[in-house]
Amino acid sequence: xxxxxxxxxxxxxxxxxxxxxxxxPAGTENSFATNSTETYKPxxxxxxxxxxxxxxxxxxxxxxxxxxxxxxxLLDGTDGQNAKAMIKIxxxxxxxxTARQLAESFAKSVGGNVSSDALDFDGEEAVVATTSSxxxxxxxxxxxxxxxxxxxxLMAGATEGVDIGDAVSHIRSSWxxxxxxx
Numbered sequence: 001x002x003x004x005x006x007x008x009x010x011x012x013x014x015x016x017x018x019x020x021x022x023x024x025p026a027g028t029e030n031s032f033a034t035n036s037t038e039t040y041k042p043x044x045x046x047x048x049x050x051x052x053x054x055x056x057x058x059x060x061x062x063x064x065x066x067x068x069x070x071x072x073x074l075l076d077g078t079d080g081q082n083a084k085a086m087i088k089i090x091x092x093x094x095x096x097x098t099a100r101q102l103a104e105s106f107a108k109s110v111g112g113n114v115s116s117d118a119l120d121f122d123g124e125e126a127v128v129a130t131t132s133s134x135x136x137x138x139x140x141x142x143x144x145x146x147x148x149x150x151x152x153x154l155m156a157g158a159t160e161g162v163d164i165g166d167a168v169s170h171i172r173s174s175w176x177x178x179x180x181x182x
Contacts, residue, residue, distance in 0.1 A: 056167040085158035103129040134160035
């Protein structure tokens with residue numbers, strides 16, 4: 001059941017964040033080998049291409065399941081099938097003119113809401129959509145940033161009773177952009 005839900009989520013993300021099929025610029029490759037994991041290291045930022053953040057306590061970074069997924073974190077699990085919570089960050093070409101329009105489209109498709117307040121991600125404005133989801137098939141939070149012609153989608157989902165607010169706040173507060181290479 002969870003795998004089917006992830007497929008539905010993946011289909012939405014394909015619509016929300018188009019993958020750039022051009023070759024990636026140097027330095028934007030995922031920093032994890034296909035069989036490695038990274039766990040919490042106090043105050044140690046992990047690089048994920050053109051951004052970095054420190055992994056929240058109790059979470060583990062695992063190899064992404066798709067090319068456009070630049071970071072994938074799990075809480076108490078080894079894959080999306082058995083984790084209590086998941087945070088994924090997809091990067092691609094924007095599929096809507098603005099981050100707010102993309103957030104509104106997502107929220108409308110799942111019966112969620114878009115916050116009127118923006119968040120700050122290291123100087124860039126982020127738009128937040130929330131849902132009442134209690135499974136990993138639909139994000140409970142989707143945070144969208146448009147920067148340098150790319151869309152960054154931070155999607156956080158959790159099973160019933162699992163709080164992901166502190167983890168998302170930790171990522172946001174430790175998030176750093178690498179300088180644009182125009």
